[in-house]
Amino acid sequence: MTVELRVLESGQWDDWYGELERAFGGVRESAEERALWRDLTEYERSLAAWDGEELVGTTGAFSFRLSVPGGSLVPTAGVTCVGVRSTHRRRGVLTAMMRRQLDDVRGWGEPLAVLGASEPPIYGRFGYGLATERLRMEIDSVRVRLAAVSGADEVRLRLVPPGAGSAACEAVYARRVAGRPGMLARQPGWERLPLLDPPSERRGAGEQQCVLAERDGEVIGYARFCVKPDWDEAGPKGSVLVRDVEALDPAGYAALWRYLFGVDLTSTVTASNRPADDPVLHLVSDIRRCRVRVRDGMFLRLVDVGRALAARTYAAPVDVVFAVEDAFCPWNEGSWRLSGDQKGAVCERTTDAPDLSLSVRELASAYLGGFSLTALAAAGRVRELRPGALTEAASAFGHEVAPWLPHGF
Known part of the structure; x- marks a missing residue:
């Protein structure tokens, strides 16, 4: 079998992305999701694998800047959209794409490549190592209490439409990047990603909400979340599904978590991607009732x-x-x-x-x-x-x- 790797052309995007969707089970994403990823695709950094006239493999690489210890933002290839048609697996297609991609990344002068793995065992043979972890927490917000933090009562909280709060949230996020290795400096266009909220992905939850934390008229933090209502014979038992929480100081951070714990008609706060040393672990009164689980996060490759x-x-x-x-x-x-x-x-x-x-x-x-x-x-x-x-x-x-x-x- 001869497979040819070609740089993606803009007119091929629908077929290319459709092939990726097929590799991940065949569920077509919403028009909102597809529009975002089409706009973010860097065509000159994306590859399509062709077996004659058949498109049988996909991969791409976003041009990122990754925070590293010391605060520098290092040019980094964000490997994405990796898929191989089921009829062509175990025939060297993925290896060929990884080979070409890493050669390209080296040629672009980017010393790092990173990815999130759908299956962790895949990428070790290409030199990627697990570099970050993430926590998932399911907190019993009825029984668990949060410690008092000085200054939290002086923080003003304000609900705003997610789109209206986007600029303020991005400003806070940008100030946080250099202080934590592994964070990505968001390039123009990427501010749309946190706002992505297709109904097909809500799984019974309501629309995304945004709360801003303010002090003296300045936004010092934010939380984005949605609420999944639920009831039984005893009454309401809904869940707050946390998407993002960022703050510039402990008081703002504590105030935001206190708000999330107090959302009406809920008894659980769930966060699926938090850092391994999240300060909230030291604010809760009972860590056992937080059901903390550790998962793999980002895989990293030293290209140079x-x-x-x-x-x-x-x-x-x-x-x-x-x-x-x-x-x-x-x-x-x-x-x-x-x-x-x-x-x-x-x-x-x-x-x-x-x-x-x-x-x-x-x-x-x-x-x-x-x-x-x-x-x-x-x-x-x-x-x-x-x-x-x-x-x-x-x-x-x-x-x-x-x-x-x-x-x-």
């Missing part, structure tokens, strides 16, 4: 090891030589000396003896500070070649804030 490691800062001084294995992107193979601290870093090839040996996947998992090199070594995935090097590197790669990807793509 040297540039990627030099793009972030390090929590402690580090001077370590990594022996990196990377069969899929052989330009990364070999020894790299990383020297850095909280002010910056340099990472260059070296002929010096290596201190640590690992694959590019382990570097990816440790890159944003979400997973410790020490833990990876305990799993046999990192080998210490110089005594003390593991502690030095693990301390340097750590970060005080857990990395988190706030939305999919």
